[in-house]
Amino acid sequence: MSERLEVLKTYKLYVGGKFPRSESGRVYAVTDSKGRTLANAPRGSRKDARDAVVAARKAFPGWSGATAYNRGQILYRIAEMLEGRREQFATEVAAAEGVNRTRALAAVDAAVDRWVWYAGWTDKLAQVAGGANPVAGPFANWSTPEPTGVVAVIASQRSSLLGLTGAVAPVIATGNTAVVLAAGASALPALSFAEVLAVSDLPGGVVNILTGHPAEIAPTLASHQDVNAIDLTGVAPDAGVASARDLEIAAADNLKRVLRPGPKEPDWTADPGTARMLAFTETRTVWHPTGH
């Protein structure tokens, strides 16, 4: 009997709940930390970014209008689905980041736990960041955090699954929709992670994942007039892509909220707190007359 041929996966983008190839038809070789080719990933184009924003915008009313409880259930479901694929992701993370298996497995477990953590936050953030305001008049007055809209996320290029989770979960937990650019080490684990999202009851378009060259796609997302906020975390000063400053200038055109990158890669294992969730919410205050 002849030897069995291995069936290799064709990595594809995740846009609007579907897995299309790049409209440009291009791919690029993703390498591991030692420069060996791992696989070809789709090389997203400006038009892919545009399509992803359209999908994210379309998904926004449904996702932001869903109850916080329902969003929490879905985020928890993502954790469940990820847990079931621990082994697969440990292998992918180890290959992508060039770490040993123990550390990779720890990163996957931390990512699962992080999804559970954010699932719990969906119906609690309003109590922490909002509240009833005492006012001098016959009014009930509340402040409540509302989602910003479509958020572009330039994901960490080093911490693949945990960094991706740390950036995307807080964005969608509060009801935003996301267009994620996963480059560098993140590309392949991010596209595999899309398979988890696709089976977690997450409505199509809430998270869209693009891979490719940040220098090509990030400026398009930063200047896109229908993107409401951008997370530049993956644009580290030494990341060798279009500088965060240029992207921030492009983002100023339609007054996007910008989450600036820190001086170095964030510690994704640390307690993230509420900072990232609050970065992409806007406080809305409601006045309501009291009395008879």
Add this chain to the structure above:
Amino acid sequence: MPSAILADPAEVTSSEAALRRFLHGLPGVDRVGTEARAAMLATRSIKTDAKVAAIDLAIRMIDLTTLEGADTPGKVRSLCAKALHPDPGAPDTPRPAAICVYGDLVAEAKAALGDFGVHVAAVATAFPSGRASLDVKLADVAYAVAAGADEIDMVIDRGAFLAGRYRDVFDEIVAVKAACARGEAAGGGSAHLKVILETGELSTYDNVRRASWLAMLAGADFIKTSTGKVAVNATLPVTLVMLQAVRDFREATGRQVGVKPAGGIRTTKDAMKYLVLVNETVGSDWLDPDWFRLGASSLLNDLLMQRQKLATGRYSGPDYVTVD
């Protein structure tokens, strides 16, 4: 060859039998070939300068349409305002060709549009079903024309057409055409007549070709694919068959007839496909709002967003166009 098809227009319309003989004598449509050609032309890529020109041309060709039971005078006025100033941020944006409304809202649209050259088209003849007596249909047309409609979009009686009563359909179009005439007091002349074939209900391409010729023989100024109210609206292959018909008709009779696909054309990409189809089938003579129209409502916003992208280099979004 087309002149051989139509030796004597008066003879073929002289009787039911002659009309049937002529329409059924038209060459059959090669379904596979037509669909393949339409699909092939749809892959053409229009870029840079050509795209800029095509977007402006497509905007000029739009019949900006609202045909809902819930249409109010206010909605018609806001649509008219949009036709006059499609993109207030870019005053060089051309205006669409016409506003398309129900007959009872023509006066409202006419008043809102003023003398800026945007026409008012009215759907008539018991649109969209066409199921009413001839008297009612003619009254519908006369009412819209009296209210100032520049163009009348009539529907053919599909029931009669499918039953093979071609002469009835023909006579009805002729009667509606006569009803399009304006009185001397209104300056004379005649409202342009667009004949809606409702191709989604005609079943076959052969029927589309026959209905196209029938409408043109009866005096249509335009032939239009659809009402937008049935499951299947304008498609590229159907429009291709109709474009072939107007091309052959001009060759046979010397009279040029316009074409208007309507319904389901929503994106700039869709519009580009139709423009390519026109250019490759009938040539640039038809690449003009006088001879080709796009019946649409949401298409205009997509064209405007693409126009903004080309002007600024940044992708635009729905926040920068009107909510219709």
